[in-house]
Amino acid sequence: MKPQIRITVLAAALALAGVAHAQEVLKIGFSGPLSGGAALYGKNVLSGMQMAAAEINAKPLEIGGKRYKLEIVALDDKYNPSETGINVQRLVQQHKTAAVLVPHSGGIFAVQAFNEKSKVLLLAYTSLPQATERGNTLTVRIPPDFTGYIAPFTKAMMTLHGKNVALAAADHDYAKAWAAAFKPAWEAAGGKVVAENPMSYNKATDFYSGVSRVLQSKPDVLFIGGASEPTALVAKQARELGFKGGFIIIDQAKIDEMAKVVGGLGALEGSVGVMPVTGDDRPEPAAFTARYRKLNPGKDPSSEISLNYSAVHATVAAMKLAGTVTDAVAIRAKMDQAFRTLPPALNPNDIEGLDSKGGTVANTIIGVVEKGKIKGQFLRALNAGK
Known part of the structure; x- marks a missing residue:
């Protein structure tokens, strides 16, 4: 060749x-x-x-x-x-x-x-x-069904704050579905929904008027949630308007991300939401x-x-x-x-x-903000005892 x-x-x-x-x-x-x-x-x-x-x-x-x-x-x-x-x-x-x-x-x-x-x-x-x-x-x-959170969230907030809740979550489909499932469960546990005012979290940054409207009903608990940043603004503005109660935070919003917006966990004291990954000390x-x-x-x-x-x-x-x-x-x-x-x-x-x-x-973990720290509890154990 x-x-x-x-x-x-x-x-x-x-x-x-x-x-x-x-x-x-x-x-x-x-x-x-x-x-x-x-x-x-x-x-x-x-x-x-x-x-x-x-x-x-x-x-x-x-x-x-x-x-x-x-x-x-x-x-x-x-x-x-x-x-x-x-x-x-x-x-x-x-x-x-x-x-x-x-x-x-x-x-x-x-x-x-x-x-x-x-x-x-x-x-x-x-x-x-x-x-x-x-x-x-x-x-x-991909995530587990959110309805498993409702009973533990309800029990925690009624124990810490009281039975009057105002619904002030976002107005998109997911938040509406959360509210639709949460409301009858809260009432079945002996609670009362004192106000409802879903807001456009993704289109606004000023929530004072909407938050002020629900606070007029004197709730013990605010049910809030959408993306983390606007949810944090809702919580921050509620505190600025004098709200002293707790927040039920639907799982789309994350407590640790919200804390960065509101200047720490202090503004979220007595709140309940999904446990942040960074707070989960499992290996x-x-x-x-x-x-x-x-x-x-x-x-x-x-x-x-x-x-x-x-x-x-x-x-x-x-x-x-x-x-x-x-x-x-x-x-x-x-x-x-x-x-x-x-x-x-x-x-x-x-x-x-x-x-x-x-x-x-x-077996998801929920987090409750107590004394400036997020304390975790396993969801399966909480639901087994509901």
Whole structure:
């Protein structure tokens, strides 16, 4: 064989070898608020997803005999469900995503109108039980059902403050669903709803008039919640208007993030909400917090960060188990096993798997602000004694 022919054959062989080992791009989509009043919330969700992607890409990723690099494709929907639907269709058609994560109930319901037909797995970051109760076969609900919080929240606030509550949460679909479930439970426990005034948390920063209106009913407790920053402003303005009672904080808002806005936990004394990841001293949450802080100096991980971090790891694990990155039905079928077999380091919230409808199951911790500190209590134990 002539030298130049030998060189050509060798080059061709090397090129074929390169093709055999070339990485393909695996895309998971995201549509959530990256601007507007809920931007911090959306960016937290995305931060957890990106942290998981970086860890996954740090090692060889092989699925179905092919090598992949994971990419998170993020689009801003400004918390607008109609924008979510457009974004997800774009993610499916243009980016060929087999899985898309949406972190708000309005957007989730918009996507559920077409995701089964489009064969895309919907990773639903909402604790709203309706997300999986509708029977959508290609939906996985990432946080546990929020209704488990209601009895412990009610008991804590009635014990600490009294039985008169005013509802002043946000006016989006998720907050409305929380209020609709909370109100009859509060009344069944012997309480009274003395005022109701949902507010547009994502469109305003001045809540004085709305808060003043509900405070005229002299409540012992304020039921508040939406994204963390506006929720904190509602609490801050309530204190400035003389409110001395406690806050029931729905799980979308985070006590530690609120404390940064209101100048510390003092303004939130006697409140109840979801336990911050940074306050959970179990080994895996503590280790996760340390890793996140190392990667993001000066920032703390929220539950949106930790739960969606695990959701991405579980989705990729399900793809490995299914042997496909494109068949959403096969991937969905492996999601329960994927969550159950996640290494503890990748599962700081201790998700135990999925229930029969596709919602995660976990022994969540709630937090009560007492004497300037957040004290944690396991939800399962509290509900067992209700």
